[in-house]
Amino acid sequence: MPSALPDGDAAPLDGALPPAALARLGRQPFGIYVHVPFCTTRCGYCDFNTYTATELGPGVSRDSYPQTVINELRLARRVLAESDRDPALPPVSTVFFGGGTPTLLPAAELVAILRAIDTEFGLAPDAEITTEANPESVDPGYLDQLRAGGFTRLSFGMQSAVPHVLQTLDRVHSPGRPAQCVRWAREAGFEHVSLDLIYGTPGETDADWRESVTAALAAEPDHISAYSLIVEDGTRLATRIRRGELAAPDDDVLADRYLLADEWLGRAGFGWYEVSNWATSAAARCRHNLLYWTGGDWWGAGPGAHSHVGGTRWWNVKHPAAYTQRLAAGHSPAQAREILDTRSRRVERILLGVRLADGHPLDDLAESGRAAAKRAVGSGLLTEDGYRAGRAVLTRRGRLLADAVVRELTD
Numbered sequence: 001m002p003s004a005l006p007d008g009d010a011a012p013l014d015g016a017l018p019p020a021a022l023a024r025l026g027r028q029p030f031g032i033y034v035h036v037p038f039c040t041t042r043c044g045y046c047d048f049n050t051y052t053a054t055e056l057g058p059g060v061s062r063d064s065y066p067q068t069v070i071n072e073l074r075l076a077r078r079v080l081a082e083s084d085r086d087p088a089l090p091p092v093s094t095v096f097f098g099g100g101t102p103t104l105l106p107a108a109e110l111v112a113i114l115r116a117i118d119t120e121f122g123l124a125p126d127a128e129i130t131t132e133a134n135p136e137s138v139d140p141g142y143l144d145q146l147r148a149g150g151f152t153r154l155s156f157g158m159q160s161a162v163p164h165v166l167q168t169l170d171r172v173h174s175p176g177r178p179a180q181c182v183r184w185a186r187e188a189g190f191e192h193v194s195l196d197l198i199y200g201t202p203g204e205t206d207a208d209w210r211e212s213v214t215a216a217l218a219a220e221p222d223h224i225s226a227y228s229l230i231v232e233d234g235t236r237l238a239t240r241i242r243r244g245e246l247a248a249p250d251d252d253v254l255a256d257r258y259l260l261a262d263e264w265l266g267r268a269g270f271g272w273y274e275v276s277n278w279a280t281s282a283a284a285r286c287r288h289n290l291l292y293w294t295g296g297d298w299w300g301a302g303p304g305a306h307s308h309v310g311g312t313r314w315w316n317v318k319h320p321a322a323y324t325q326r327l328a329a330g331h332s333p334a335q336a337r338e339i340l341d342t343r344s345r346r347v348e349r350i351l352l353g354v355r356l357a358d359g360h361p362l363d364d365l366a367e368s369g370r371a372a373a374k375r376a377v378g379s380g381l382l383t384e385d386g387y388r389a390g391r392a393v394l395t396r397r398g399r400l401l402a403d404a405v406v407r408e409l410t411d
Contacts, residue, residue, distance in 0.1 A: 008336030011314050015079045015332030018339065024310030025080060028296040031094035031288050032117050034069060035302030036102040037320055038062055040137075044170040044240070045198075047232035049304035049318055050100040060320040066109040070116040071327045072301045077120040079332075080299070080309070091124040092117055094288035097131035107142045111149030118150075128152055128192075128287045135177040143181075143188040153286070154185050155194040155223075161215035162208040165201045168246070170236070179219035192284055194223035199257035201229050202237075202246035209257050210264075217268050222284035224270060225277050226261045228254045255400050262396060275355045275399050293352040295345075303333070311340045347410045354406050359386050359393030365409055372408040381405050 039050045080089055095117055097110060110131060117123065130153040131146065143154070158178035160166050166175065178195055185193045195216045199209055216224055229249050231238050240246045262272060270278035274293060279285045291298060300307040303323035306315045314337030317323050326333040340348070346364065353360030359382075362370055373392050376382040381401060386393025398405055 008338045011332060011334035011337045013331045015075055015334055017079060017309060017312055021310030021312040022080065025297060026090040029093045029291050030090040031096065031291045031296060031298040032092050033298055033300040033305060034095070034097045034113060035300065035305040036097060036099040036105060037303055038100050038104045040101065040104065041170065041172065044236035045229060047235055048100065051320060056320060060324055062105060066105065066113055068324050068327055069113055069301050072333060073116050073120050075332060076299045076301065089121055092121045092127060093124045094128045094291055095130070096288040099132060101134050101137055102131045103133040103137040103142065107145035107149065110146065114150055130155055130286065130288055132157065135173040135181045138181060140184045140187065143184050147188040147190055153192040154190055155196065156181050158195040158216060159198045160201065161212040165204050165208055168201050168203055169198065179215065182219040182221055192223065193221045194225060194286065195219060195221045197224065197226045198229050199226060199261065200249040200254045202241065209260065213261055213264050217264070222280040223286065224265060227276050228258065258400060273357045275402050293356060295349055311345055313338050313340065350410050351406050354392055354394065354409065355402055359391035362390050362392055368411060369409040372411065376405055376408065
């Protein structure tokens with residue numbers, strides 16, 4: 001979750017949503033995101049809304065945080081139940097604990113938050129329940145508790161298998177630890193386990209990247225995400241690059257690393273379903289992220305968390321202290337919001353839909369967008385088969401230039 005928040009319009013103190021937004025609730029899958037903003041150390045590349053113990057300040061602690069989140073979930077139920085729909089609330093189809101490092105909280109506290117979600121909203125019988133985890137923050141007993149408590153999916157931040165790359169990223173786990181975590185997860189009964197990789201770290205060689213992909217595959221997860229390193233302003237990594245201590249990522253190198261990952265993952269039985277995500281089967285895909293990418297609704301709980309319901313989007317205050325104070329006073333923690341107009345919603349649908357393996361319907365594009373799609377087919381950026389089927393589907397080369405393709409389709 002990026003730390004920078006947009007401006008937006010003032011959000012009401014009681015968190016009330018426009019009637020038109022509530023009227024749309026239930027038309028799309030509904031999920032819950034829980035942000036846990038705690039980290040043991042701050043990674044040099046990270047721009048997420050996270051805090052180490054020394055950065056929290058007075059009035060905030062890990063011990064009290066779960067109850068604060070539960071208080072927001074109770075507020076969420078009150079806000080969303082203000083509707084005459086029957087049933088009053090859709091069941092929660094996905095829950096995702098992100099951070100930060102959610103697994104810095106005791107497993108019992110993550111399970112308590114999950115139980116509160118079930119109490120307030122009701123979990124769908126087949127709900128996907130995911131938590132992110134840093135490899136050094138869990139052990140077999142911890143994972144056993146999560147599985148027994150209802151979690152169904154784990155996402156481990158592996159990033160790299162090479163010590164000097166991990167050091168540049170300020171990651172503290174040993175290279176073999178993610179594979180060990182996958183084994184523990186399987187032994188605990190988790191069917192779905194994901195590993196996250198980052199490519200393009202300064203000093204990383206082609207051989208280093210091949211070693212990381214090989215190690216990730218050898219661990220036998222059923223889902224792998226691979227993201228190019230983005231140098232965010234204000235991070236320690238950005239400062240080191242500006243000072244000339246490290247070289248900035250090279251676009252051509254990033255493209256080569258992506259192509260290698262796609263080729264090797266494909267040979268190993270992983271199919272891409274979103275530009276940066278691969279899975280061994282449809283069941284292994286991250287349903288929570290698909291909810292985001294396909295226009296679903298979700299409530300984001302926690303400092304800085306973003307939410308979306310029926311075309312209204314809002315975001316909470318950033319700092320855990322301010323977040324805690326708002327809820328203690330009986331107020332919504334929402335800092336600001338925006339109500340998306342018809343064009344903005346359509347542009348977002350295209351922006352996200354084109355990144356998916358299924359592509360996006362051509363008839364959702366304006367006339368200029370359909371003309372741009374035809375040109376993109378001729379340029380080898382969209383597939384001919386997809387175009388004939390009435391969808392804008394990226395080729396492998398098109399995935400490398402996805403942002404540019406989307407700009408053409410939405411102009």
